[in-house]
Amino acid sequence: MMTPKIYIAQDPVLEEVLDTATDRLRAEGWEVVRGPQITPGVPLRLTGEQRQALLSDVDIIVASSRSRLSEADLDASPRLRALVFPTIGVDAVDLEACAARGLIVANGATPENFLAMSEATVMLMLVLLYRLHESERLLRENAGRPQQMYARMVRGRTIGLIGSGRIGAGVIERLLAFEPAQILVHDPFLTPDTAPTGVRLVERDALLTTCDVVSLHVPLNAQTRGMIGEAELRMMKPDAVLINTSRGGLIDEDALVRVMTAGHLAGAGLDVTETEPLPADHPLRGLDRVILTPHILGHTIDLYTVMPDVLVENATRIMKGDLPTYVRNPDVVERWRQKLNDLN
Known part of the structure; x- marks a missing residue:
């Protein structure tokens, strides 16, 4: 040979x-x-x-x-x-x-690959809903306790996943223990018979307008590039959070900056961006409601x-x-x- x-x-x-x-x-x-x-x-x-x-x-x-x-x-x-x-x-x-x-x-x-990303995605959801960095800053700056609490539980909230492959299925499995009100999934490749247990399949726009958390779990290709643009972002609830641990390019980042600068959305967690590493002068870096990590969250x-x-x-x-x-x-x-x- x-x-x-x-x-x-x-x-x-x-x-x-x-x-x-x-x-x-x-x-x-x-x-x-x-x-x-x-x-x-x-x-x-x-x-x-x-x-x-x-x-x-x-x-x-x-x-x-x-x-x-x-x-x-x-x-x-x-x-x-x-x-x-x-x-x-x-x-x-x-x-x-x-x-x-x-x-x-x-x-x-491998399980170490997709389940690490599942865990990391749930972590981002918790950090954003509980506004962990804001609480941390209170102590570091010796600021007083806020007059009104701001943290939100996963329990009782509606979580949405766009796409549900191995990583998405792992996210769903872990979220169920938190007792969300419901988990909605938009995935044209799933049917009620093949969808993970405990979720409801919906159209994309219904998911965007309903969910407290929207998490992306689709590959990047000609059909998905820029799938979350300004129109889609403005469909989301004003206090919703957006998470992308899949691929940069799924979100129109310029639109995200505009929408969040205007006060819409409570937060975003991005482990991936259109350009990696993210340029030092990119406006996403200036948004305090955005968590940015350098495509490393699942790299255990x-x-x-x-x-x-x-x-x-x-x-x-x-x-x-x-x-x-x-x-x-x-x-x-x-x-x-x-x-x-x-x-x-």
Whole structure:
């Protein structure tokens, strides 16, 4: 059998994970090609010259959300059989383009990945509803106790999720213990039979106008980019809070700044933004009702411990002709098996 060859993109956020996987694969006899350095905030797109030098004879491509893979990249190697992502998100590549080529896409959808994000999302809900930072500031500034309390419980409130994959399902499961009045979900891919227990499926606008908390759990694509614009923000209750732990680009950030500057919405929690890292002069930084974190909330010690293991396992299984442990596009499996037969 020919020595397996794998391209592993650079990613400053996942440097330790990717370096560890590189060392392990090389120790097992793989040829590993590393991608060019990435400028923070600028998704990497390979030039034609880089594509020829790095991808022309690889079996597997490993990338992350800080790369962008073109159809030319997918066509660069006649040996290419799969793409592997260490994370859950695979928005660096067009899944339809992969399907057309019979390419399986593996990701890192481990419990440590999606449940960490579920926990972090619930944490943001609590911090925003209880206005934790405001209470903390009272003590730090030796201010007096407020005349009127401002914290709000989850219990008895209406929580809304737009999208409900693994992370959303984990959020729902954890929220049920808080006894909300109801949990509403808008997800066109769910039916009453497939929806998580304890939720009610509704149309998006009904969710926006009704909920005390709105949390986004959808991938970023042409249909979802900018899905929460000024009109949608103004539909929300004046004292509602908005949370996005999914992908930057789902929210029109300029509209969010305008709406919140005008006093609408009690708060927002954003772990992701359109540009990452968020520019130092971005107006979101000046809003005291917004919690901003640098796409790190779900990046636990637990997750980073298992990510190299899953990456190596997925790649190894693919080279043996077995399905990876975590498959993002299972509808391609039969075409992928045919592709492997054609390659062998």
